[in-house]
Amino acid sequence: MIQLADVSYAYPDSGRFVLEHVDLRIEPGTITGVVGASGAGKTTLAKILSGFIPHVDGGQLSGSVVIGGRDLSGLPLAACVSQVGLVIQNPFNQISGARYTVRGELAFGMENLGTPRDEMASRVAEVAGLLRITDLLDRSPYELSGGQQQLVAIASMLVLRTPVLVMDEPTSQLDPVGTRMVFGVLSRLRGAGTTIVVFEHKPELLHAHADRLHVLAGRRIAASGSPGEILSDPRTDQWGVSATRYTRAARLAREQGLVPAEAPLPVSFEQAAAFFGWSARTRPPSPEDAR
Amino acid sequence: MSIAIEFVDLHFRYPGGVEAVRGVSLTVSAGERVAIVGENGAGKTTLVRHLNGILRPTSGTVLVGGASTRDRSIAQLAAQVGYIFQNPDEQLFASTIGADVEFGPRNLGCTPSEAAARAASALATVQLQDQAGLHPHHLSPSERKRVALAGVLAMQTPVVVLDEPTTGQDARGVEIVAGVVDSIAAQGRTVVAITHDMDFCAEHFDRVVVMADGLVQADGDTRAVFDQVGTLERAAVEPPQLLRLAAHLGWHARPLTPAEFVDASTREPRDLGTRVD
Numbered sequence: 001m002i003q004l005a006d007v008s009y010a011y012p013d014s015g016r017f018v019l020e021h022v023d024l025r026i027e028p029g030t031i032t033g034v035v036g037a038s039g040a041g042k043t044t045l046a047k048i049l050s051g052f053i054p055h056v057d058g059g060q061l062s063g064s065v066v067i068g069g070r071d072l073s074g075l076p077l078a079a080c081v082s083q084v085g086l087v088i089q090n091p092f093n094q095i096s097g098a099r100y101t102v103r104g105e106l107a108f109g110m111e112n113l114g115t116p117r118d119e120m121a122s123r124v125a126e127v128a129g130l131l132r133i134t135d136l137l138d139r140s141p142y143e144l145s146g147g148q149q150q151l152v153a154i155a156s157m158l159v160l161r162t163p164v165l166v167m168d169e170p171t172s173q174l175d176p177v178g179t180r181m182v183f184g185v186l187s188r189l190r191g192a193g194t195t196i197v198v199f200e201h202k203p204e205l206l207h208a209h210a211d212r213l214h215v216l217a218g219r220r221i222a223a224s225g226s227p228g229e230i231l232s233d234p235r236t237d238q239w240g241v242s243a244t245r246y247t248r249a250a251r252l253a254r255e256q257g258l259v260p261a262e263a264p265l266p267v268s269f270e271q272a273a274a275f276f277g278w279s280a281r282t283r284p285p286s287p288e289d290a291r
Numbered sequence: 292m293s294i295a296i297e298f299v300d301l302h303f304r305y306p307g308g309v310e311a312v313r314g315v316s317l318t319v320s321a322g323e324r325v326a327i328v329g330e331n332g333a334g335k336t337t338l339v340r341h342l343n344g345i346l347r348p349t350s351g352t353v354l355v356g357g358a359s360t361r362d363r364s365i366a367q368l369a370a371q372v373g374y375i376f377q378n379p380d381e382q383l384f385a386s387t388i389g390a391d392v393e394f395g396p397r398n399l400g401c402t403p404s405e406a407a408a409r410a411a412s413a414l415a416t417v418q419l420q421d422q423a424g425l426h427p428h429h430l431s432p433s434e435r436k437r438v439a440l441a442g443v444l445a446m447q448t449p450v451v452v453l454d455e456p457t458t459g460q461d462a463r464g465v466e467i468v469a470g471v472v473d474s475i476a477a478q479g480r481t482v483v484a485i486t487h488d489m490d491f492c493a494e495h496f497d498r499v500v501v502m503a504d505g506l507v508q509a510d511g512d513t514r515a516v517f518d519q520v521g522t523l524e525r526a527a528v529e530p531p532q533l534l535r536l537a538a539h540l541g542w543h544a545r546p547l548t549p550a551e552f553v554d555a556s557t558r559e560p561r562d563l564g565t566r567v568d
Binding site: 036037038039043089090092143145146147148169172173174175176177178201204236237240241242243244245246248249251252253256258269272273276277 | 307330331332377378380431432433434458459460461462463464465487490527528529531532533535536539540549550552553556557
């Protein structure tokens with residue numbers, strides 16, 4: 001389990017708190033989404049969850065960050081890294097530059113953690129297969145497209161088999177096919193017990209894959225709930241969170257008095273099909289349609 | 292000012308041997324707004340990088356404003372084609388955001404005061420006017436993308452090329468980018484955008500070009516292209532959310548926006564809306 005209690009943070013020499021009094025509890029073996037506007041502190045929270053704050057970035061961190069029963073601030077960075085894998089927002093910066101091939105890049109983290117050599121090879125092969133980058137293994141990480149680099153960055157964390165994965169916009173460079181594949185892999189890892197925290201803007205994906213969403217706004221957790229609850233909340237605009245087109249169309253239909261005001265708003269395709277198909281049937285949508 | 296662009300049987304092969312564009316012929320009229328869609332590796336970025344001369348045809352011709360790009364330098368083309376890269380860090384370099392945005396107009400021969408005025412106006416359009424004095428690296432990647440957008444706006448080029456403009460943008464960022472696309476188009480300037488965001492594409496572009504394997508697979512009016520389900524599937528492109536929903540509900544209408552969708556919902560025959568289990 002991950003537990004943040006009363007966490008506040010200011011970057012070095014800024015004196016301005018980016019996060020204030022954040023309380024957050026994340027259950028093991030779940031996919032948790034964190035949403036919020038740009039500048040709400042998502043990247044900062046990702047770094048706190050992985051120990052990069054305060055170990056690398058410094059700054060003024062208060063409160064406690066407990067992962068697997070241990071407070072990260074009391075652990076050396078090397079111990080944090082073996083607990084939590086962080087996939088950073090810009091894949092161009094995740095590549096270490098220490099190795100000449102994708103294969104070497106993927107093994108780099110394991111070399112630092114002392115993984116036996118033959119196990120390294122089998123983990124690289126397994127993860128490359130999962131993310132469909134086997135054909136890139138002998139190429140230079142620098143001659144790849146943005147989407148391919150992003151898959152390599154994700155793979156470089158998956159090979160470490162950390163119990164927790166923190167991913168800051170892991171699909172920003174990917175097309176819809178690649179995006180779905182990555183979330184499919186994350187769902188499999190969750191099934192195997194990995195705890196995944198993903199910072200992501202795409203509402204359809206979050207609804208399909210996340211167990212729970214937390215909204216970062218006003219330097220704190222402004223709301224928490226199921227993806228259906230959060231993404232259909234009337235405050236999404238105010239939070240800077242994207243609603244699906246299904247939700248937007250349903251809101252508009254409700255504003256125009258075309259559907260009962262109490263009808264729960266759809267988030268997914270299936271819910272929208274029920275919502276907009278309702279008048280052809282005999283009853284208005286019930287809460288079960290949208291939850 | 293408004294000009295057309297044209298690709299005539301364009302082929303492009305990278306030095307490594309990959310032929311990324313394999314014979315594309317495409318005309319974009321002056322003032323049109325065209326979205327190019329397709330999966331990673333379809334050749335979209337390779338195609339549009341010919342518009343500002345970063346890439347030169349292996350064979351075939353690219354015409355900007357009726358003249359071939361072959362004999363024009365990148366600097367000459369920059370006066371006509373503004374290009375926003377997928378990764379903004381490839382194009383931001385000055386020590387302040389304001390200076391970065393002024394650089395383009397200064398290079399095109401604007402006076403310092405005119406360049407400053409254009410930069411201020413462009414930064415206001417992307418809602419970063421209060422950040423003009425900061426170093427670009429004080430901004431998030433999505434804000435840096437908006438700085439790059441402002442830089443191209445300030446150049447007031449007749450053609451604007453956007454590579455993945457909504458990537459990483461939050462809800463407000465997408466709205467700002469959409470507002471910029473609408474206003475550029477309203478000024479009669481030609482807009483070509485590459486995007487994976489089909490909903491954004493449906494709401495802001497008149498014409499869609501689908502690419503796969505270095506070739507154009509479909510091209511036409513947005514509504515008509517998104518109705519070519521088989522072609523889209525082969526190109527790994529998923530139609531916009533509301534179009535998919537309307538088709539699933541058995542509607543005749545192909546709504547592109549929430550407003551069109553809600554409007555259509557009041558007109559569609561109800562007995563068709565029952566394909567829901």
